[in-house]
Amino acid sequence: MYSKDLQNSPSAGIQERRAWDQPEDRSLGHIVACDGGKATISAKVDAGESDDLAGWAVGRLVTIAVGANRVVALTRSMHTTSALWIEEAPNAFHVELELMGEVRRQPDGSERFSTGISTYPYLGAHAHHIRSSDLVRIYDHGKSDVSIIGHLSQDENADAAVHMSSMLSKHFAIVGSTGSGKSTAVTLLLREAIASDPKLRVLILDPHNEFAAAFPESAVVIDTHNLDLPFWLFRLEEFTEVLFRGRPAVPDELDALRDLIPEAKKAFRGEQAGSRRHGERNGLTADTPVPYRIADLIALIDERIGKLDGRNEKPYLRALKLRLMAALNDPRYRFMFSSNTISDTINETIAFIFRIPGGGRPISTFQLAGIPSEVVNSVASVLCRMAFEIALWSKGAVRILVVCEEAHRYVPSDPSLGFVPTRQAIARIAKEGRKYGASLGIITQRPGELDQTILSQCSTIFALRLSNDRDQEIIAKALPSSSTSALTFISSLANGEAIAFGEAVPVPMRLKFNRVQQKFLPTANGTEVAESTDDPNTISLTTIVDRMRTSGGPDISDFQSRVSASEASVFDAVAVTRPETTTESFEPPRRSMPEAADTNLEPYNPNMLPGSMRVADPSASRPDSRIDRYDSLLRGDERQGACGSSGLRNTLLKRPHDSFFKK
Incomplete structure (x- = not known):
């Protein structure tokens, strides 16, 4: 209300x-x-x-x-x-x-x-x-625009109200142990927030896929099935986090990407010169959000390999090429490497994720559970960074609230445990966001494991039940010195009860949140688990395993059919050439597509798809037998598996990259 x-x-x-x-x-x-x-x-x-x-x-x-x-x-x-x-x-x-x-x-x-x-x-x-x-x-704010979120614990007939503008103009945090009612409190506060400010846009980083059920009429659900987050929106650090699967990047490969990605972007912009904006600067770096093609990047790597003297061959270039193909061929990364990513879709991506204009649904719940764990940090970094930049360059016209559930995962107290770009993006919102209309909502059950610099920027804190001594000490430091006694009973608060203090309340207030209707309660995966009538003594274990395997990722059967229908040679210098003016000039001849294929879907360049790589001239001699080993691995011969992706995947899992280059 x-x-x-x-x-x-x-x-x-x-x-x-x-x-x-x-x-x-x-x-x-x-x-x-x-x-x-x-x-x-x-x-x-x-x-x-x-x-x-x-x-x-x-x-x-x-x-x-x-x-x-x-x-x-x-x-x-x-x-x-x-x-x-x-x-x-x-x-x-x-x-x-x-x-x-x-x-x-x-x-x-x-x-x-x-x-x-x-x-x-x-x-x-x-x-x-x-x-x-x-x-x-x-508890009177002396202002008229307050939101009632519950009642006082001391008197249930006295309303507990917060000044929502004060809470959103800076940042807020909700802390509490598991089962204390954090998710319900988040649901209630966000409903009051969008009711008090219709211009507000809310992005929820949802690692447990539980908030889809909380806002059925005012939110869109973004998951791997409808997400199109182009790889070229990632900065270099974020992109290498994907390529190296969360491990430290190889310096030589990182330097190569830093040099070659701008060249790939220039090649794409040369073909799309007519669609460029006149105010866009000519300088391009690896971090500039300009589209490019992985095919161009691979061609540049091949060109650099071809210019090297055989005695001084650098194996890191071939390793980098293999990483690119592995990421491209991984069906879990399809949201980054879909067919739409080779065109400039930044406007559509921002409009969909950040709800501009919104279409009556100002909240987007970004479900991270279906995204590979090694990519979650990069995705969170991209989203938080874009949220700040949108608020900055809109000059305050767009007000964005970024809600980080399980925030201690992204900004932990130990700097070595967090992804640096994500920490920087969230810290920038915390320190500078309020000047431009970007707010931060921190949700965590372990405030002791959260970066205290981020927590100190939260002007309003709702502390639910906390049983850990370390967590209580952190909250005690944030409490006003005149209200330290409130901490003595924070470990015995009831479910849905909290102590609120900060900018949004005049004095520290012990309150009970209003109850949220059952149909609007956050639930895992957006739905409640239905009770099955099957007898565990008779159910087929094969059926369970089949369900597990089919739910592991999106349907990529059409994508795989296109891979099998294409022909190319990656290592043949004749087959791989630099694009001149059009995409068609870069594509080698291909077999006709099946009739059932959707010709409206623009396929990737065949040189980018390692499931169908074939040697253009099998009789041609190779300067180095190690290249033949790569060709067989990328093709996926009978010894490695039935398809090229299987051969490549098995090789990546079983052997380190450096072993392929040992003489």
């Missing part, structure tokens, strides 16, 4: 006013000690009247009368003076309080809460249950 009207608690108010109007000798207790931030109350309960202790529960607020003002304090601990409890006799006890602020009476007769204290409680001052009207004053 998006509202500025906060509710009061009539029943609690009657009880509190009755207690307030009683004579002073009927007060709940008296101050016996006080310093700059804490106070101690001495109280007594008569025999058989233990019900009066309900107002002294740990975590509840009380007030202390000081003249016309009332000092607000938080109950942090209690103990009896004798360390015993006797049912048949009066019991004396002490209540330790933490001072939070003061409700002051203004000259015009109105009352207002302030975190400062003008007059501290004196010895003997009376303590009372807090009035519900004082609760409203304490």
Whole structure:
């Protein structure tokens, strides 16, 4: 609900006013000690009247009368003076309080809460249950555009509201152990965010594929089946992360890519000169988001290999070529190397992923579970970097919120454990994004493993139940010094209960989130697991294995049919030539496509598809027998498997690349 009207608690108010109007000798207790931030109350309960202790529960607020003002304090601990409890006799006890602020009476007769204290409680001052009207004053933002996300834990009739603009103008974090209600809290807050700001665009990095069910009417689901993220949008570090499968890049191969990728981009731009924008600079680097073809890159590698003296042959070039072909032939990477990636589709990609204009669906849930683990870091880096650049170059016209679920995976506290470009992209949003309209939402169950620089940039934090001591220490450092007592009960918070503090709330607030309808709760893979009626004693294990294998990736049967229908020779210098002006001049003759093939789908250059490589002239002599070994591996002869992709894959899995070049 998006509202500025906060509710009061009539029943609690009657009880509190009755207690307030009683004579002073009927007060709940008296101050016996006080310093700059804490106070101690001495109280007594008569025999058989233990019900009066309900107002002294740990975590509840009380007030202390000081003249016309009332000092607000938080109950942090209690103990009896004798360390015993006797049912048949009066019991004396002490209540330790933490001072939070003061409700002051203004000259015009109105009352207002302030975190400062003008007059501290004196010895003997009376303590009372807090009035519900004082609760409203304490958590009143003084602004009309607030969003109600739940109710106060102390009084369920008093609404808990946050100032959504303050939360989104900077950054926010939601931390909590597994099962504490983080995903539900994220769902609730994002619904309030898009309701308060219709211009907001939200990108959720969803590693568990669980938020698709949470926003069925306002979000699009992006997965490997509908994702088209061209490889040329990746920067050099991100692209090499894909090629080397998360391992450190070989320096010589990295240098070769840095030199040859700009040349491949120039070759593509030479053919597409008519479609270039006039304001585009002529300088190209390996990081410039300009399309190019893998075929051009391979041709450049072949050209460099051909210019080398046989005695000084550099095996790293052939290894680099093999890596490119392996990535191209891997069906899991089809979202990067689809047929659409050889044209300039950057506008369509940005419009689809970042919902510009959006078409009534401002949220995109980017499901990372189906993406190969060695590519997840690169994809997250590309998305976060593009989000910042879109906000920057739109000059604030596009406001983007990037929500990082399991954020400790991308920006861990140990720099050696994270992918550097991803850390840099997220850190840039955290440090500079608010100036351009890019916000960051950090979701994690282990704040102790999160980079503290990123967490320190979050101006609003919702801390749910945390049981780990290290995680509690991290949150304690972020809490205001006047509210450290709130940490004492953070390990015992109920599910869906949180302590909110920061820019979006006037003072630290213990609240319970509103319940989300069952149909909008986040679920794994976007659907609930249906209970099967099959008997485990009779079910076929073969059926289960078949399902596992068929769900491993997208359907690439048509892609494979095109591979088998093409002919090329990668290592024959005659067959591989540099493109002149058109793509057709680069493609060697090919067999006719099957009638069932979709001719509208532009195929890759055959020289890029290692499943169908054949030697153009088998009788021709080779300067080095090692090239013949590569030809047989890329073709996939009978000893390696039935298809070229199988032979290449088995070789990559069983033998290191360097072994192919040993004499």
